[in-house]
Amino acid sequence: MADRDDVVGYDGPAGGWGSVKGMSKVLAKERNRPAALAQLARQNKPKGFMCTSCAWGKPAEPHPFEFCENGAKATLWDLTPNRCTPEFFAKHSVTELKTWKDFDLEHVGRLTHPLRYDHATDHYIECSWDEAFAAIGAELRAIDPKKAIFYASGRASLETSYLYALFARLYGHNNLPDSSNMCHETTSVALKKTIGAPVGTSILDDFEHCDAMFFFGQNTGSNSPRFLHPLRDAVKRGCKVVTFNPVKEPGLVAFTDPQNPFEMATRSETKISCQYHQVKPGGDVAVMIGLAKHVLAAEDKSWAEHKVHVLDVDFIEQHTTGFAEFEAMVRATDWADIERESGLSRADIEAAGQVYVEADRTIGIYGMGLTQQVNGFDNVATYVNLLLMKGNIGRVGTGMSPVRGHSNVQGQRTVGISEKPELVPMDRLRELFDFEPPMDHGHNTVTACEDLLKGEIDAFLSLGGNFLRAIPDLERIEAAWPSMRLTVQIATKLNRSHLINGKVAYLLPCLVRTEVDKQAGGEQIVTIEDTFSHIHGSIATHEPASEHLKSEVAIVAGIAKATLDPHPKVDWDGWTGDYAKVRKLIEATYPEEFHDFEERMFTPGGFYRGNSARERVWKTESGKAEFTVPRSLSGTDIPDAPGRLRLVTLRSNDQFNTTIYGYDDRFRGISGTRDVVLMNPKEIEKAGLHKGQVVTIVGDSDDGIDRRVAGLKVVPFDLPDGCIAGYYPELNPLVPLNWHDHGSQTPAAKAVPVRIVA
Structure with a gap:
């Protein structure tokens, strides 16, 4: 930690001894046993188990320790010896538990028994699995199916996800x-529209062949630390990394490899970004238009002087449409507008643009800093434009590379979890299971919450996750939640979502991915998909935390069997007894991508399910890759005004999504608390505040709803002018439900309009 003119920050690199210390703290807190520690040696390796943390790729030739700090924390957190038993719930009412912090709730330990919420006593009480399944099935049969929500977090396996969607x-x-x-729906919509494939086109091997990487809104050090190894290797061979992010994230500044004894002993580090530009929140389209403007200027100069193209004109002519309209917009855009909206100088943007001009092969990398904006679609689509200009999609060492979060969040969509029927092979489901699947659009997160506020949702089933902490406008949604008839939570540990209940409520404990899943057909294997569209088998060897736990597959099948009438082609018992039968169903439903599923699932590095855009086959409306024209240079629909600030929500390096492992955010120099608001010293002075002052942040949208979070301590921090930052999910109450991307309805947790009240 450093104190430079009262500005909190972090002087060290990502990785190194800080990473080791971070893992050690979880070890000390969780008192993990040797058997739990032994799991780390199997993590993310062929015929090992696949980490439940991020979705980063699993190399065919893994490191001796193929896990990062957050991956180790996730595994040790899952395998804690602490237990959350019926006796615990007998001692603590749900009303009392609502006052506990997120960390304290999860730190109680693993859930051990199925539980029913008793409204009369305000306690969870133990019940049998048969009772739970029967009661849930009866409730679901009694309501209109269109008024039920089946939510899924990103941890569930391909097998569970397929059955849940079915x-x-x-x-x-x-x-x-x-x-x-809530995170990459923007990616799915924008990439599907522009290149015909809803996921990234790069694979792990591309990072060994690229000349440049451009990062927008992605925090590698905290959210996907295993990425730091290929990133460092690429830089060492001469690849240039250019980063655009409002926050200076250490993982994209420098890295020390914890698995390299020399680097650890000498505390040496690799500088990652050759340029790091702190773009204003919501300024990403402006930056990209500036980069494109520089590329066009370089094209003009190169052709005039040398008759050599900078643009890939053959690719543009053969494989794309809409370039002329995009080019006209770029040429007509004034540099003064670009500088104003991006918060960066023309010289800085042109310097970054020159790296792109000189690179033959570039990968475009981004995270939720790009997707969680009201103009997120334009962010991603304009990024595609930039790559298309030089033919940087469909060649080795190039491509779009969105970095996904939860370990199987992409895979769930692959096997059918989608509210959009046009994305699912309904004809094959109709043939396989002899039924008429619903063809109307279902609810996504935003529309489900909107209907809940209207009193039009009767049941909510949650396959993992912590929905009520992850969503925007959470205080309004929490208040409406008890109006539902039924709420069911499938979970491993206690969290806030389990404490806000419908009139009938069950909490059902499940196995984690490292725990042996023994069914009628023997010990079972599950599969997941990584961010590069590679499929991996996962084998569990750890003993379950309780004999009363069931697998996610068994729980989903148990509820389904109790809800639905028997059907000769629907074999819930058989599928639960042998997950290979579920994989056969996945193969039959998606034969092009999952052929020979059982034989290929332990391919070192995973088997690739393919990507049409990587092959330059464009499954778009036009049959070509599509240039688009952004609707605005700004990432916010509410203009700047005196006193109005743009809020960015962040995760610490001591959390994963809503799971809080502790209160040390060493990459930002903050320890012991999460109740902070980060501001640059100029903004602190302008607001008449001082370091350490306790303030309230108030929402500043135009819908007339009072949104505020109080008790936040002012922390000086290196941020662009006009913005502040604070932690997710604590600041989620400030994000309006209608503040979302126009194209995908992804909640916009970046560039949220707010004000500060002393």
């Missing part, structure tokens, strides 16, 4: 919101 459609709806709705 259950929803056999029941009669497409109400299948999931984690993607």
Whole structure:
């Protein structure tokens, strides 16, 4: 930690001894046993188990320790010896538990028994699995299926996800919101529209062949630390990394490899970004238009002087449409507008643009800093434009590379968890299971919450996750939640979402991915998909935390069997007994991508399910890759005004999504608290505040709803002018439900309009 003119920050590199210390703290807190520690040696390796943290790729030739700090924390957190038993719930009412912090709730330990919420006593009480399944099934049969929501977090396996989606459609709806709705739905919509494939086109091997990487809104050090190894290797061979992010994230500044004894002993580090530009929140389209403007200027100069193209004109002519309209917009855009909207100088943008001009092969990398904006679609689509200009999609060492979060969040969509029926092979489901699947659009996260506020949702089933902490406008949604008839939570540990209940409520404990899943057909294997569209088998060897736990597959099948009438082509018991039968169903439903599924699932590095855009086959409306024209240079629909600031929500390096491992955010020099607001010293002075002052942040949208979070301590921090930052999910109450991307309805947790009240 450093104190430079009262500005909090971090002087060290990502990785190194800080990473080791971070893992050690979880070890000390969780008192993990040797058997739990032994799991780390198997993590992300062929015929090992696949990490439940991020979705980063699993190399065919893994490192001795193929896990990062957050991956180790996730595994040790899952395998804690602490237990959350019926006796615990007998001692603590749900009303009392609502006052606990997120960390304290999860730190109680693993759930051990199925539980029913008793409204009369305000306690969870133990129940049997048969009782739970029967009661849930009876409730679901009694309501209109269109008024039920089946939510899925990103941890569930391909097998569970396929059956969950099938259950929803056999029941009669497409109400299948999931984690993607809150993070990379923008990617799915924008990439599908522009290049015909809804996921990234790069694979792990591309990072060994690129000349440049451009980062927008992605925090590698905290959210996907295993990425730091290929990133460092690329830089060492001469690849240039250019980063655009409002926050200076250490993982994209420098890295020390914890697995390199020399680097650890000498504390040496590799500088990652050759340029790091702190773009104003919401200024990404402006930056990209500036980069494109520099490329066009370089094209003009190179052709005039040398008759050599900078643009890939053959690729543009053969493979794209819409370039002329985009080019006209770029040429007509004034540099003064670009500088104003981006918060960067023309010279800085042109310097970054020159790196792009000189690179033969470039990968475009981004995260939720790009997708979680009201103009997120334009962010991603304009990024595609930039890559298309030089033919940087469909060649080795190039491509779009969105970095996904939860370990199987992409895979769930692949096997059918989607509210959009046009994205699912309904004809094959109709043939395989002899039923008429629903063809109307279902609810995503935003529309489910909107209907809940109207009193039009009767049931909510959650396959993992912490929905009520992850969503925007969470205080309004929490207040409406008890109006539902039924709430069911499938989980491993206690969290806030389990404490806000419908009139009938069950909490069902499941196995984690490292725990042996023994069914009628023996010990079972599950599969997941990584961010590069590679499929991996995962084998569990750890003993379950309780004999009363069931697998996610068994729980989904148990509820489905109790809800639906028997059907000769629907074999819930057989599928639960042998997950290979589920993989056969996945193969039959998606034969092009999952052929020979069983034989290929332990391919070192995973088997690739393919990507049409990588092959330059464009499954778009035009049959070509599509240049688009952004609707605005700004990433916010509410203009700047005196006293109005743009809020960016962040995750610490001591958390993963809503799971809080502790209160040390060493990459930002903050320890012991999460109740902070980060501001640059100029903004602190302008607001008449001082370091350490306790303030309230108030929402400044135009819908007339009072949104505020109080008790936040002012922390000086290196940020662009006009913006502030604070932690997710604590600041989620400030994000309006209608503040979302126009194209995908992804909640916009970046560039949120707010004001500060002393």
